[in-house]
Amino acid sequence: MSSVRRPPGFIPGYMTEDLELREIAGPRRYTSRTNGPVEHITLATGQGERMGYIYANDEDAAAGWCAASGASPAAQNLAAPWMQMLADAKQRGLKPSAALDEMLRVTHFNSHVVPGSRRTSASLDVLKKLADG
Numbered sequence: 001m002s003s004v005r006r007p008p009g010f011i012p013g014y015m016t017e018d019l020e021l022r023e024i025a026g027p028r029r030y031t032s033r034t035n036g037p038v039e040h041i042t043l044a045t046g047q048g049e050r051m052g053y054i055y056a057n058d059e060d061a062a063a064g065w066c067a068a069s070g071a072s073p074a075a076q077n078l079a080a081p082w083m084q085m086l087a088d089a090k091q092r093g094l095k096p097s098a099a100l101d102e103m104l105r106v107t108h109f110n111s112h113v114v115p116g117s118r119r120t121s122a123s124l125d126v127l128k129k130l131a132d133g
Contacts (some may be wrong), residue, residue, distance in 0.1 A: 028090050030099075034062035038124050041100055042117035043082060046110045051075045054082055054103065055127055056096030063096035066124075069132045078111040 034057040043051040052067040063086050067076050082103065089099035104113055121127040 027087060029087060030056075030061055030063035030090050030096055032062060032064040034060040034124055036060060037120050037122055038062070038127055039097055039100060039118065039120050040066070040127055041103060042114040043079065043111055044114050045075050045078055046112070049075050050114075051078055051111060052131060053127060054079075054086070054100065055121075055124065056100050057124075058095045058097050061096060062124075063090075063099060066127055066131045078108075081108050082111070 036057050036059050038055040038057045040053040040055040042053055045051060049071065050068045051071050052065060054063070054065055056063040065079050065083055067079070085103060085106070086096075086099055089096075089102060094102075100118065104118065106113070121130065
């Protein structure tokens, strides 16, 4: 311990100096918003329960997950590897629709793309209504 006495009201420099801020970012991801039409695929559990939809719009570089309202929490959790596939596709520079193309060829041990489910909705809002129905 130091025996140096500080004058009353002394404030150390590290408490008064401006912080040196550095801009950082996480991994690149597709935006989740679009006002245009979206292509989408339906995901289901291994038992056939509808989990929700993965959507894509190339014009806005948008892609994401839209959970089905009736899906159980366990079923919704099964979307994680599919979302990781989206993140990996973005890192490789793929367009969102190309990511959907890849997903059509993949099956996870506990979930899959429903065959023939690739469709186009007029907007993300229309897809959300479909997921609520």
